[in-house]
Amino acid sequence: MLNLENGVDSLTNFKRQTSEYLRQLHESGSPMVLTVNGKAEVVVQDAAxxxxxxxxxxxxxxxxxxxxxxxxxxxxxxxxxxxxxxxxxxxxxxxxxxxxxx
Incomplete structure (x- = not known):
């Protein structure tokens, strides 16, 4: 389930700390919304x-x-x-x- 408190971050942060975000995605199984200029642009999710x-x-x-x-x-x-x-x-x-x- 998407957690709007913890499940939203910037694409820039994701690119800077990709391995950490991937670890979180694998552990939680929850998708994450990535923003560009404060606007939701993409959702990333663990493959499983x-x-x-x-x-x-x-x-x-x-x-x-x-x-x-x-x-x-x-x-x-x-x-x-x-x-x-x-x-x-x-x-x-x-x-x-x-x-x-x-």
Whole structure:
């Protein structure tokens, strides 16, 4: 988790003491915001912590996909569906697309 009290420093300091900052990043697993002229510019993070973040995001995306599939299946089972051609005609009408453009 980003700690805004201890997790923000200047890029200049990071460049001057890179090995110390890398040690801190490895130990804490927390990202750090680096600033240029007092403005947040980049976030640096330990590679292992980044990998965990990527894996967590992928799992969240999979969960959202599975939830959408379950919703679609439930809609189909409940009869809340319509033929594709009918749905396409309604969309064409809604967005002002002539059927010859399809």
């Amino acid at each position: 912590a980044y990998q965990r973040l990527v894996e967590l995001a992928a799992r969240a995306d999979q969960q959202e996909t599975l939830a959408a599939i379950r919703t679609g299946l439930a809609d189909a089972e409940a009869g809340r569906v319509k033929p594709a051609r009918e749905a396409l005609k309604e969309l064409a009408k809604k967005f002002g697309i002539s059927e010859s453009d399809q």
